[in-house]
Amino acid sequence: MSTINKDGMLIDNKVVHRRSPGIEHGMLIGIHAIVVHQTDAPTAQHTFNGYKAGGNGAHFLIGKNGSIYQTASLHKRCYHVGRLIKSKCLAINNKNCNSARMAKILAMSWGSQIKAINANERAKTYPDRYPVNSDSIGIELVGKHIDDKTYETIKAQQNLSLQWLVSELYIHFSLTSSDVYKHPQVSYKNPGEASTAIWK
Ligand SMILES: [Zn+2]
Incomplete structure (x- = not known):
């Protein structure tokens, strides 16, 4: 060891x-x-x-x-x-996603979307993100x-x-x-x- x-x-x-x-x-x-x-x-x-x-x-x-x-x-x-960072809840644990908020984010252009996902995820603690x-x-x-x-x-x-x-x-x-x-x-x-x- x-x-x-x-x-x-x-x-x-x-x-x-x-x-x-x-x-x-x-x-x-x-x-x-x-x-x-x-x-x-x-x-x-x-x-x-x-x-x-x-x-x-x-x-x-x-x-x-x-x-x-x-x-x-x-x-x-x-x-x-x-x-x-990417969204863990979108990829593997959908029930942890705030779906209304996520729908808004996913409607954005790619450049804005990846920044908004990152900010949304960083507000969470591991292992939720x-x-x-x-x-x-x-x-x-x-x-x-x-x-x-x-x-x-x-x-x-x-x-x-x-x-x-x-x-x-x-x-x-x-x-x-x-x-x-x-x-x-x-x-x-x-x-x-x-x-x-x-x-x-
Ligand atoms: Zn690497």
């Missing part, structure tokens, strides 16, 4: 620490979910190089050979979800975008490492597999991102 040290780093011989302070943005208090991503880069090194400049990033990175790197502290927020940067851990899997619907297929070794990592995080943060999401479920992304990730 892994432990988490005072700096928010996961301690286990399966995890290599490659912390990039430039992708940490303030405190992360109250972790309720995990969002799984693909990097759109061919190697882990490309992502490490990108993280040196700071900006967007995630807490963990899983290489093609299944190596697990922790790239940000679990006490720090990373920008991995994006600015506009999808996770956001301030309450979730991000896990990146190395893999290139191929076209507007497809990413590289995730390797078996990567999925095995993902399964181990999420099972440790379930214990540390009292999560279940229903708290793990693929990035395109949560925000407006290439639907292929993480589509071949398997964690249960």
